Amino acid sequence: MGNDLPKLEELSQIDLTMPEAGWMDTPVILRKGMYCHAARAKDIEFLNMPNPRDWRVEDDDWKLPENWQDIILDGLRERLQKFRSLRIFMDTCVRCGACADKCHFFIGSGDPKNMPVLRAELLRSVYRHNFTRAGKIMGKMVGARDLTEKVLKEWWYYFFQCTECRRCSLFCPYGIDTAEITIIARELLNLLGLNIDWIASPVAKCHHIGNHIGMEPQAMKESIDFLCDDIEDITGVRIEPSFNRKGAEILFVTSSGDYYSEPGIFTCMGYLMLFHQLGLDYTWSTYAAEGGNFGYFTSHEVAKLLNAKIYAEAKRLGVKYILGGECGHMWRVLNQYMDTMNGPPDFLETPVSPVTGTRFDNAASTKAVHICEFTADLIKKDKLRFDPKRNDHINVTYHDSCNVARGMGMFEEPRHIINNACNNFHEMPEETIREQTFCCGSGAGLHAGEDMELRMRGGFARANAVRHVREKHGVNMLACICAIDRAAFPTLMEYWAPEVGVTGVHELLGNALIMDGEKERTQDIRGEDLPYLEPEEKGDKH
Amino acid sequence: MIGIAYALIAVIILILVPWVGVQGLGLTYLFGVIIPYAAMAIFFFGFLQRLVKWSRIPNPFKIPTTGGQQKSLNWIRQSKLDNPSSTSQVIGRVLSEVFLFRSLFRNLSPRVGTGGSGVTYASAKWLWVFAILFHYAMFTTLFRHLRFFTNPVPFPVRFVEGIDGWLEVGIPQVMVSGLVLLCAISLLLARRLVIPRLRYISLMNDFFPLFLLIAIATTGVLMRYIVGIDVPSVKQLIMGLVSFRPVMIDGIGQLFYIHIFLVSTLLAYFPFSKMMHSLGIFFSPTRALANNNRAVHHENPWNYPVKFHTYGAFEAEFRDKMTEAGIPLDDTLATSTGKE
Ligand code: SF4
Ligand code: SF4
Numbered sequence: 001m002g003n004d005l006p007k008l009e010e011l012s013q014i015d016l017t018m019p020e021a022g023w024m025d026t027p028v029i030l031r032k033g034m035y036c037h038a039a040r041a042k043d044i045e046f047l048n049m050p051n052p053r054d055w056r057v058e059d060d061d062w063k064l065p066e067n068w069q070d071i072i073l074d075g076l077r078e079r080l081q082k083f084r085s086l087r088i089f090m091d092t093c094v095r096c097g098a099c100a101d102k103c104h105f106f107i108g109s110g111d112p113k114n115m116p117v118l119r120a121e122l123l124r125s126v127y128r129h130n131f132t133r134a135g136k137i138m139g140k141m142v143g144a145r146d147l148t149e150k151v152l153k154e155w156w157y158y159f160f161q162c163t164e165c166r167r168c169s170l171f172c173p174y175g176i177d178t179a180e181i182t183i184i185a186r187e188l189l190n191l192l193g194l195n196i197d198w199i200a201s202p203v204a205k206c207h208h209i210g211n212h213i214g215m216e217p218q219a220m221k222e223s224i225d226f227l228c229d230d231i232e233d234i235t236g237v238r239i240e241p242s243f244n245r246k247g248a249e250i251l252f253v254t255s256s257g258d259y260y261s262e263p264g265i266f267t268c269m270g271y272l273m274l275f276h277q278l279g280l281d282y283t284w285s286t287y288a289a290e291g292g293n294f295g296y297f298t299s300h301e302v303a304k305l306l307n308a309k310i311y312a313e314a315k316r317l318g319v320k321y322i323l324g325g326e327c328g329h330m331w332r333v334l335n336q337y338m339d340t341m342n343g344p345p346d347f348l349e350t351p352v353s354p355v356t357g358t359r360f361d362n363a364a365s366t367k368a369v370h371i372c373e374f375t376a377d378l379i380k381k382d383k384l385r386f387d388p389k390r391n392d393h394i395n396v397t398y399h400d401s402c403n404v405a406r407g408m409g410m411f412e413e414p415r416h417i418i419n420n421a422c423n424n425f426h427e428m429p430e431e432t433i434r435e436q437t438f439c440c441g442s443g444a445g446l447h448a449g450e451d452m453e454l455r456m457r458g459g460f461a462r463a464n465a466v467r468h469v470r471e472k473h474g475v476n477m478l479a480c481i482c483a484i485d486r487a488a489f490p491t492l493m494e495y496w497a498p499e500v501g502v503t504g505v506h507e508l509l510g511n512a513l514i515m516d517g518e519k520e521r522t523q524d525i526r527g528e529d530l531p532y533l534e535p536e537e538k539g540d541k542h
Numbered sequence: 543m544i545g546i547a548y549a550l551i552a553v554i555i556l557i558l559v560p561w562v563g564v565q566g567l568g569l570t571y572l573f574g575v576i577i578p579y580a581a582m583a584i585f586f587f588g589f590l591q592r593l594v595k596w597s598r599i600p601n602p603f604k605i606p607t608t609g610g611q612q613k614s615l616n617w618i619r620q621s622k623l624d625n626p627s628s629t630s631q632v633i634g635r636v637l638s639e640v641f642l643f644r645s646l647f648r649n650l651s652p653r654v655g656t657g658g659s660g661v662t663y664a665s666a667k668w669l670w671v672f673a674i675l676f677h678y679a680m681f682t683t684l685f686r687h688l689r690f691f692t693n694p695v696p697f698p699v700r701f702v703e704g705i706d707g708w709l710e711v712g713i714p715q716v717m718v719s720g721l722v723l724l725c726a727i728s729l730l731l732a733r734r735l736v737i738p739r740l741r742y743i744s745l746m747n748d749f750f751p752l753f754l755l756i757a758i759a760t761t762g763v764l765m766r767y768i769v770g771i772d773v774p775s776v777k778q779l780i781m782g783l784v785s786f787r788p789v790m791i792d793g794i795g796q797l798f799y800i801h802i803f804l805v806s807t808l809l810a811y812f813p814f815s816k817m818m819h820s821l822g823i824f825f826s827p828t829r830a831l832a833n834n835n836r837a838v839h840h841e842n843p844w845n846y847p848v849k850f851h852t853y854g855a856f857e858a859e860f861r862d863k864m865t866e867a868g869i870p871l872d873d874t875l876a877t878s879t880g881k882e
Contacts, residue, residue, distance in 0.1 A: 014660075018739055082844055084825065087595075087599050088596065088822050091822060092822030092823075092826070093819075094816045094819055095745065095816075097739060098646055098649055098669060101651055107661060115739070115743065121743070141746050171646075171649060173819075174822055174826050174829070175829035176828075180828075207851050208859075216860060218863045222867070243869045244870050245870060287853050287856045287857075304848050305849075316872065335833075337603055339839055340602070340835065340839070340841065340842050341842070344839040360614075362614050362627075362834075362837050364837045365835075365837055365838055366835065373614050407608060408833070409609070409610055409612035409621070410612055411611050416618075429662075435609040436648075461661065
């Protein structure tokens with residue numbers, strides 16, 4: 001964690017009172033710890049995006065192109081014609097305040113401009129000034145203001161303080177989605193090269209190497225082979241997954257976090273074990289090696305650019321359909337965008353589970369099935385055998401990742417898996433789960449190191465609920481189906497709710513899954529001794 | 543906060559204008575005929591223009607906000623209203639928003655514990671209650687007003703009037719809706735004034751319609767219960783307007799002209815104001831679209847091809863490393879590039 005990160009006591013002082021001065025009269029102060037580093041020229045150039053240059057957030061001069069105002073306003077005008085969402089959201093807000101206290105960033109920071117309604121007003125005020133008659137004539141009186149450099153910096157600061165989680169949208173009587181406004185505002189900022197490094201760099205790597213972390217094909221294979229070695233140690237079963245194999249039935253795509261770092265790799269081991277046990281005819285790809293899509297945090301175009309590889313690879317390999325791993329925003333894109341952006345993929349077939357014969361009609365067009373749907377079906381049809389005792393040292397709660405919750409609505413499938421693989425499962429308070437779930441505070445490309453205070457503040461609402469079940473039920477594990485969650489939660493838990501670990505749902509499944517030919521397991525997937533065996537072992541020694 | 547002062551002043555001026563105009567200058571025709579007609583026209587065309595403008599802008603992507611279980615496996619119960627997968631379900635969702643304010647009903651608000659003990663959430667349905675009261679009272683009041691526009695007064699209007707007057711007190715009978723309307727607007731206004739967070743986000747555009755409605759409702763109540771007006775004459779005037787054969791009738795009270803001028807202002811202001819949320823809800827992409835993108839293809843009318851990094855380019859860069867790691871190369875690619 002960053003050394004500058006304020007102490008827990010300080011961040012625990014939740015203060016949601018409003019300041020005296022009106023928000024338009026409060027110029028933005030870019031506070032260290034609350035923002036990410038600027039994107040680098042080379043990454044922006046790499047994608048042929050406009051206005052690449054090296055700049056620093058701390059500098060007064062952001063080296064904006066001379067006609068930057070025109071660029072933004074033209075960009076806004078164009079998008080007002082292209083996105084009904086934007087126009088409607090600009091025109092219909094009544095400032096009822098229903099969304100105001102729904103944002104985890106507002107709850108954790110108390111900064112009024114983190115109220116979704118004000119975040120949206122940051123853009124709406126400029127829209128009024130330039131695109132409505134009343135705003136042109138009456139100006140500030142009706143909430144309109146000119147686009148100045150200060151305003152632009154304010155945009156940058158606050159649109160990179162939104163994780164596009166859509167919690168605000170759920171509560172808005174008109175469904176105004178500040179996430180959508182953020183997405184488009186970021187798109188505008190990108191016209192000026194004002195991205196953040198934590199997004200631009202993974203995007204560049206994903207574009208040309210194939211995944212966000214820039215892991216080359218041989219390293220990716222090595223990494224997965226390494227996980228197979230671990231699986232062999234623990235279960236005695238040797239797994240030989242295939243890569244870029246033509247003619248496989250299924251292309252499996254997941255976020256690179258799953259084969260790159262802890263605790264994601266344990267989830268990945270769960271996938272590998274499951275697929276092996278089923279004898280699934282599937283392949284990994286080192287080209288379409290990334291399910292996550294940081295392009296989606298950049299612009300619709302870049303989202304499409306990165307996403308296009310998945311269908312292209314599915315076509316090249318001649319698979320029948322796509323199976324997608326546990327990742328949040330990956331599934332927002334796969335569920336709501338992929339088919340429109342790069343489909344329909346007529347060369348694929350409506351997914352059918354080769355084990356149960358279940359046809360996934362809900363994916364009839366996009367031909368992409370979520371692994372939790374796939375696995376829940378297997379369990380329901382009794383195709384898997386479990387020994388949930390092996391998860392008895394785990395007292396788990398489940399975090400609904402925002403994208404999967406409010407951009408898809410997958411709530412029961414993962415719970416079905418957890419309930420079958422674990423004996424100890426406790427839900428967090430109702431207002432913080434399912435469709436009302438709180439973001440991890442690090443989504444939408446914000447899980448960098450330099451904005452740690454922002455992340456801890458943003459994750460407070462989620463962690464607060466975890467703390468509650470930790471105290472009430474002794475919960476010691478937070479399960480999720482999102483790679484960013486798995487990357488972000490360990491730090492968040494360490495800060496707010498120590499002693500709570502982080503896991504993917506398929507890690508829990510892997511622990512409990514009884515595989516053919518496995519030896520008696522004494523360790524869980526993490527290589528830790530299974531505590532429930534210990535008394536017996538001691539008994540043996542006597 | 544300056545916004546509230548501007549809004550108040552604006553409404554006061556709007557009250558004074560017809561007062562001076564009719565009382566002082568005797569411009570009854572202007573205020574009784576021309577302005578109402580103009581306001582109607584602005585309302586009608588403004589509304590239509592907005593409708594056309596909005597419907598012309600495409601929905602490039604289907605982005606419903608899902609508030610419940612998706613339709614997936616057949617043994618998992620889909621939440622049809624909160625996560626619709628078909629048009630009829632979408633209609634159900636939108637109607638539940640329009641008639642029941644479903645999303646507002648979810649409202650909760652965080653309660654900050656003492657001494658860093660964290661946050662809990664409590665249901666906060668006041669806004670929902672106020673909003674429901676306001677909109678339904680508004681609707682009933684408007685509906686009752688049809689008695690001025692119809693001859694004979696149709697049964698439903700008389701029926702609603704009958705229900706509305708259930709208190710059966712006063713002469714003329716007290717209409718509950720009018721009083722509820724005034725109360726609800728006052729509550730909505732009080733909310734904006736009292737809750738610091740709302741005061742902070744409120745603009746003149748938020749106060750103005752509230753003051754305007756208060757003025758309209760108050761003049762209405764005054765006319766009905768206190769000052770009294772010549773109802774048959776008013777009806778004659780309005781019927782004249784409706785049938786496009788305007789007649790001027792003398793002796794209609796001053797208050798009526800103020801009332802009708804304020805209503806005209808509201809009508810003319812409506813299409814350019816936040817009140818267009820009444821139409822917006824039907825267009826909102828997060829509510830009025832089905833979450834069935836994976837099942838049914840949705841076309842983006844301005845979709846365009848992008849130049850993504852192809853497999854060929856990828857393999858060209860990593861061919862040796864892939865070979866060494868035992869990752870299969872694409873043989874069709876190898877022959878096409880003439881490589882063995
Ligand atoms: S809930 Fe919707 S209408 Fe109300 S203030 Fe927020 S965005 Fe505006
Ligand atoms: S999308 Fe999430 S992070 Fe963004 S404003 Fe809404 S609630 Fe806050």
